[in-house]
Amino acid sequence: MKSAVIVFPGSNREGDVLRALKSAGSQAEKVWHAETELPKGTDLVVLPGGFSYGDYLRCGAIAGRATVMDAVRAHAARGGLVLGICNGFQILCESGLLPGILMRNANLKFICHRQFLRVERNDTAFTRAYAKGQAIDVCVAHGEGNYTADEETLKRLEGEGRVAFRYSDAQGHITQDANRNGSMNSIAGIYSEKLNVLGMMPHPENLIEDLVGGTDGRGLFESLVSSFPRAA
Amino acid sequence: MKARVTVTLKNGVLDPQGKAIEGALKSLGVEGIDGVRQGKVFDIELGTTDKAKAEAALKAACEKLLANTVIENYRVEIA
Numbered sequence: 383m384k385s386a387v388i389v390f391p392g393s394n395r396e397g398d399v400l401r402a403l404k405s406a407g408s409q410a411e412k413v414w415h416a417e418t419e420l421p422k423g424t425d426l427v428v429l430p431g432g433f434s435y436g437d438y439l440r441c442g443a444i445a446g447r448a449t450v451m452d453a454v455r456a457h458a459a460r461g462g463l464v465l466g467i468c469n470g471f472q473i474l475c476e477s478g479l480l481p482g483i484l485m486r487n488a489n490l491k492f493i494c495h496r497q498f499l500r501v502e503r504n505d506t507a508f509t510r511a512y513a514k515g516q517a518i519d520v521c522v523a524h525g526e527g528n529y530t531a532d533e534e535t536l537k538r539l540e541g542e543g544r545v546a547f548r549y550s551d552a553q554g555h556i557t558q559d560a561n562r563n564g565s566m567n568s569i570a571g572i573y574s575e576k577l578n579v580l581g582m583m584p585h586p587e588n589l590i591e592d593l594v595g596g597t598d599g600r601g602l603f604e605s606l607v608s609s610f611p612r613a614a
Numbered sequence: 615m616k617a618r619v620t621v622t623l624k625n626g627v628l629d630p631q632g633k634a635i636e637g638a639l640k641s642l643g644v645e646g647i648d649g650v651r652q653g654k655v656f657d658i659e660l661g662t663t664d665k666a667k668a669e670a671a672l673k674a675a676c677e678k679l680l681a682n683t684v685i686e687n688y689r690v691e692i693a
Contacts, residue, residue, distance in 0.1 A: 440682055447679060476682065483684050486630050530627070530685065 383610035385410040385426040388454070390445045395431035395467065395587065402587040403428070406603035415448040425610055426463040427454050429470030431523075431585060441484060441526045442469060446476030455479065463507055463606065464579040468524055471571070471581035480572055480581045481539070482531030484524075488564025492525040496595075497584055498560065499570050500550040503543060506577045507609040511601035517554035518598040520584045522563075527583040529565035529572075539572055546571035546580055615660040615668055616693040621681045622653035656680060660692075668692055 385408045387396050396412055403410040403426075411421060420427065434445035445451075451473075458464050458479055466474040474480040487493060498519055501512040512518065531539070539545055547570040549560045561568040563583070571582030586599030623629050629651050636650040658675070660668045672690045681688040 439679070443679065443682070481684075483682060485628065485685070488628070488630060490630050490634055532684070 383408045383425050383607050384421070384423050385428060385606075386413045386420050386424045387411070387428045387430055388413050388415060388450055389430070390415045390432070390434035390448060390473075392434040392436055393430050393432035393469070395469075395585065398585075398587040399428050399430045399467065402590050402599065402603045403606075405590060406600065407607045408603070413450065415445065415450045417450045418453060420450075420453050420457055424457065424462070426465065426606055427457055429454075429464070429466040429473050430587075431468030431470060434469055434473065437526075440476065442472030442474075442476040445469075445473045446478075451477050458574065458579050461576060461578050463609075464574075465508065465606070466579075466581040467585060467587065468527075468583055471583055472526065474579065474581040479579050480574060481535045482529060482572070484526050484583065485528040485530045486526050487524070487528050487562070489562070492523075493527070493562050494523040495521065495562075497522045497562075497570075498550050498552050498554070499547040499584055500554045500556065501547060502545050506546070506573065506580075506605075508546065508580045508602055508605055510608065511605040515554055517550050517552055518586075518601065519552075519596050520586050520589050520599050522584045524563070524583055527563040527565065529563075529569040529583075531566065536566055539569075540567065542575070544573045544575070544577070545569055546573050547582055547584070615663055615665075617658045617660060617668065617672055618691045618693070619656040619658060619672060619676060619680055620653060620689045620691075621656070621676075621686050622689075623651055624685055624687055627685045654680075665692060 548568040586602040589596040589599035632650045632652040676688040
C-alpha cells in the first residue's frame with residue numbers, strides 16, 4: 383500500500399502520520415502542496431494536522447484551494463481513499479470534499495487533551511480493525527473543531543450512516559461533557575457519500591505506542607493497510 | 615477601481631467571537647449594546663474600469679474563496 387502525505391506551509395503533523403503509516407506497513411512519502419499530480423500508484427492521501435497558511439481567512443480555506451487539491455479531488459472521485467486529520471479535516475470541508483464546517487470551539491478555548499471516541503461503524507476501510515461501538519482513547523488538540531452543518535446536511539449524514547466517530551466517555555456513552563468543542567451531534571469525524579473520504583478532528587497518529595501512553599490509534603492505520611493486498 | 619467586500623455570518627450561526635466581544639464591551643461599561651456579530655472586510659484594488667467585469671471578478675472571488683457560503687453571506691460595494 384502506498385500513501386501520500388500532503389504538506390502545506392504550516393502543516394506540522396506530517397512526521398507523526400508518516401511514522402504511523404510506516405509502522406502499520408504502508409509505504410509513505412511527503413508530497414508538496416504545489417504539485418499537480420499525486421505519486422503514481424497512490425492508494426491513500428493523508429492531509430495532516432497543523433496550521434496551514436497560519437489559519438488565515440478561515441482554517442483550511444487557502445490549503446483547500448491549493449493546486450494539489452485538484453489531484454486529491456480526482457483521486458477521491460475515482461474512489462481513492464483520503465484521510466484528513468484535524469487541520470486536514472478543516473481542509474476537506476473547505477475543499478468541498480466533505481460537507482459542513484469546523485467552527486471556533488463553543489467555549490472559545492483551544493482544547494488539548496486525551497479524548498475517547500465511539501466508533502460508529504467498523505465496515506469501512508478506516509475502521510475494520512475496531513469493534514462497532516468501541517470507545518477508543520486518542521487525543522484532541524484544536525481551537526476550531528466545532529462541527530457545524532445545516533439541518534438538512536446533518537440529517538443526511540445521520541441517515542446515511544456517515545458519522546465515523548463521536549466524542550464519548552470511556553464506556554462509549556455520548557455525553558455532553560465529552561463533547562468539549564460543542565460539535566453538533568457530538569460529531570468527531572465524518573465520511574463522504576462513498577465512505578472513501580474520512581475527516582476527523584482527533585489525532586489517532588499520536589497514540590500508536592505504549593511509550594507515549596496508548597495504542598488505540600493504531601487500529602485506524604492497520605485498517606487502512608489491511609484494505610490492500612500486500613505486495614510480495 | 616476599488617471595491618469593498620464585507621463577509622458576515624448568516625443569521626442563526628453561532629458567533630462565539632462576537633459573543634466574547636459583546637461580553638468585553640459590557641465589562642468595559644459600554645452601555646446600550648444588545649449584540650455583536652463579528653465579520654470581515656476586504657478592500658480590493660481592481661485592474662479594470664469595466665464595472666460589469668469587476669462585478670463578475672468580485673463575485674467569483676467571494677464564491678471561490680472569500681466567503682464560505684455554508685455559514686457566511688457577502689456584500690460587494692464598488693467605489
